[in-house]
Amino acid sequence: MRGLLLRLSALDADAENAVRVIGFFDRLITERAGLDILVRNTAELAGCPAGLHAPGKGLSLRADSGAAVTAGPVPAKAVVRSLEDGVEVWVAREGEPAPLDDMLLERFAIAAAVLLEHSSVPLPELGDPALVELVLSESVGTAERSRALHLLGIASTSPLRVLAATGEIGGRSALLGTVRAVLATEVPQVDGRLGVGPLLPAVDAVKSWRAARTALRFTSDSAPVMWWERLGSLAILAEQLEPPDIAALHDVQVLDRLGAEPDLITALEALSATGSVRKAAAAVHRHHSTMTARFARAESMLGFELDSAYGRFRLYLALMLRRLRDNPE
Structure with missing residues (x-):
């Protein structure tokens, strides 16, 4: 045609x-x-x-x-x-x-x-949660999504982020499964974990919601907030790897064993984030001399040094993969 x-x-x-x-x-x-x-x-x-x-x-x-x-x-x-x-x-x-x-x-x-x-567009009597759910539905068309945004007071071309939260959070939101979806322009404080989707035209909110859910999978107790934009090429891991694939990796298995020691995973995440034993020790409120011995034990089990760029990258990747495995969609 x-x-x-x-x-x-x-x-x-x-x-x-x-x-x-x-x-x-x-x-x-x-x-x-x-x-x-x-x-x-x-x-x-x-x-x-x-x-x-x-x-x-x-x-x-x-x-x-x-x-x-x-x-x-x-x-x-x-x-x-x-x-x-x-x-x-x-x-x-x-x-x-x-x-x-x-x-x-x-x-x-x-x-x-x-x-x-x-046209089958949402009716004005629908409440905010139902309209938010419609905005984020994969199955509706652009017309229905635009109409729902209009009833929420949001222009279809206005910039908008979608947040995926595990805790209570204000704003226009709906509980979708076990995750609360929030339409936002700013990122508020939240009691719990939070995945932050990219800023897109509101009519593309479903894409931001999909990205926010992926970002949420990379969060942890010590890193409760993750922005989609900061994942970079790591985001593809969520699409390509299943939890059993990740669980079979040697580095992840070692981290599971190290996780039996109190706060050691948190300390390793701090080391990965800061690149410094002293800064990592300060982050977990421990003296650096005690952390040196604990990191040495982790090195012996992992099979690589943690004070090199290669070692810190490998540690960071293993930690992120472990988060991904532990937070299935």
Whole structure:
């Protein structure tokens, strides 16, 4: 279907081809297609970006030909058809308009008006937790997510982080399984562990939520907060490794044995973070002379030195893998 309008126009912008365009939109109306489908299929038909702007419903949808629907403003170069209540549909074609563009915009506008009335968007009586859950659902489209954000008072293009928390935390939130999801722009203090997702346009909150859950898996009692941005290439480990794979690693098994000694894992995490025996000892409130002996014993069991860059990296990696194993999704 991609670029069908251009091919029809190249043949002849006559009544027969106009009827085909009308029939295309009539089918979408008859099937009560979602607004995402309407915008995406219109862009496919036109062979150029197309969109729907309905500020009263919190919708600002756009799609490029062959691409997914996203949120975005009406381009300055777009040709716009206005409806009631400030609703607009548009196409943004490079170069000269196609002969059937007027027909496409007219039928796009009619279809938008009808489907806006029938679209399965959240109702105003839904409370914040239900709306937050809808915003973070993998199964809803951009239109439903934008509408839920609108009812929460959040513009779909506003920057937003999603937090994954194990403890109580304020803000617009919902308990999803055993983890509390929070829509936020700032990162507050929390009593418990916290995974911080990246700052993204609010309509992409589901991506930030996915990243926040991954970041949460890398937290520990001594490092209760983890930001997605600070994981870097470590994030791929969460996608590629299962807990049994991690449990079979020699370094992780040794750390499990060392974990039987009080505070030794915490001390090793402090050493990994600071690179200094004295600073690590201060972090766990121990004298550095006692920590030297404990670290030497850890070295003998691990089989590598902890005072080299290589050793500290290997220790850090093993500690992070252990957190990942102990915090399955």
